[in-house]
Amino acid sequence: MANLLILPIILPFFAAALGLLWRTQRRLQRLLSLLGAAGIFATGIALISVVRQSGPLVLAVGGWPAPFGITLVADLLSAILVTLTGGIGLAVVVFSFSAIDAQRERFAYFPLLLILLMGVCGAFLTGDIFNLYVWFEVLLIASFVLLALGSERAQMEGAIKYVTINLISSMLFLVAVGLLYAEAGTLNMADLSQVIPQAPNPGLIAAIAALFLVAFGIKAAMFPLYFWLPAAYHTPPPVVSAVFAGLLTKVGVYALLRMFTLVFVGDVGYTHAIILTLAGVTMVVGVLGALAQSELRRILSFLIVSHIGFAVMGLGLYTPAGLSGAVFYIVEDMIVLTGLFLVAGIIDQVAPDDDLRNLGGFYAAAPLFGLLFLLPALSLAGVPPLSGFFAKLALLRASVAIGQYGIVAAAICTSVLTLLAVTRMWSEVFWKPNPRQEAIVLPRFGAQGLALWLPVIVLAGLVVVLGLAVGPAFGLASAAGQQLFDPSVYVRAVLGAGQ
């Protein structure tokens, strides 16, 4: 059963390798990437059900027992995130069938996408801090190439900034790992959580924690380290932005959640207060940036930043309710942002650019298309009964419960401003007449169009379903939050009952 854990890594790996071997066979590549993403999704669902029944699943890779070898661990959070990675991978692969040009496809677009998915799954599943660094590099190098593929001017400029800042963040991460190893003598996360409280030098541990916070903060695009994201995410084709928006920053948030619930919990009043403050500022600054922009994908890029703040806020609260809210928020955010970027991708198919001033008339052309934008957009702003409302509600209740009213104010302001930002997009792109005075011809539901519409419809539907079935969905997130708050289950599963 534990061998399930290796599947989300080797399935996309083999699919990517085969795809690279037959680089010119477009249909084979498409089939392989579909199978790879579907495999991750199916394994994720299996992982969730197994982990729910019998606790965290652990695989000692190569048979080396826990603190010595590399372990793969799936607790509920990892299982949920792997499932979502598969789901978003599927949506993006299907959308790419008709959104990605033949040129990019010949230059191994699909294998790169699979490598990216593999890196993301590896980062979610590993129980070893150095291995986490390796997975970060795997997903980063795939994202570098995906970002630069096409070599348009904006892409190259965006890529230079994105690559440089991410390499600096990786180096900080590596420095932190080296120092942590010197201090604790182990790299296994569960073992670290046992050793760190007895570390002789708490001051150095705090410094290492700060290094991790900066390194993951850059990856997650937290204030004040978010500037690279709006400069880079809007430059590749929208479908690439969609997979970045759905997955990449969330890996940073996941790493923060993992390290700051499992390892660095020695001085919660200090570290998590900093995290909470940063979360609040991230929210407000991100949404203000979104209001200042006038291009669709740039607005969405700033909204990514803003809503990273909510996920991190749950970590900053550091209560079971806060962590549960954070888990549910990450799930909701991944679906919503991927959906919105894919909507931008459909608009990109028919419009010359994505400047709000040159867009318009989409509601008159296709009212139901407007609905597909509005559902995830309103969920992002937190309008009931969509899933975003319940995610925000859970976080707000958790903050009120421990009297953190400052973050409540920031969250409510951000929600209102997000609503303003999305209604602005709605009125400019959909409601206003088309300034170009020509008919908008959206892709039809043919063989080509279906690949565009299906993922958007499914993601918008998920937003509604998660809102209506919030009971069971939040139950799962809340169980994951409990596991995060009390890592003893995780530690016992990894190190054996003796600990």
Added chain:
Amino acid sequence: MQVVLAFLIGGLFAIAIYLMLRRTVARVIIGLALLTNATNLLIFTVGGLTRAAPPLIPEGQDRPTTPIADSMPQSLILTAIVIGFGVLAFMMVLAFRTTQVVVEDDTDRMQATDALVPVEMTDLAEPYDEEEESHPHDPVPTPRAQGAT
């Protein structure tokens, strides 16, 4: 020895950061290469320096008989070197492609993706005319190429 290495690492980090704050992409890349090496040396040093005690188990034994060097930092560094090498190679190719497409290696002129409204390239700051940076073959600032070539 540790003190010497500590100063070396600190110096390397300082030089790397200084280079990465420069405006030309080429220097940023050299800075990144130094940063990678500084990080590797740091892992090596904080992992504990041991002289002439390789982690080898004598023949016939099943565990080492004398104190040995920790081999873990070295395996971490090996992995990091491989990754760093790959990433650096990619960065160089990227910079090469960028200079072809953007016709520019001054990062201050790569602001098309940051600005609120699309910027005319001629509106940007004066060309970088620091003494050492001037191109002998190109004394007069020429209008920069627009868009992809």
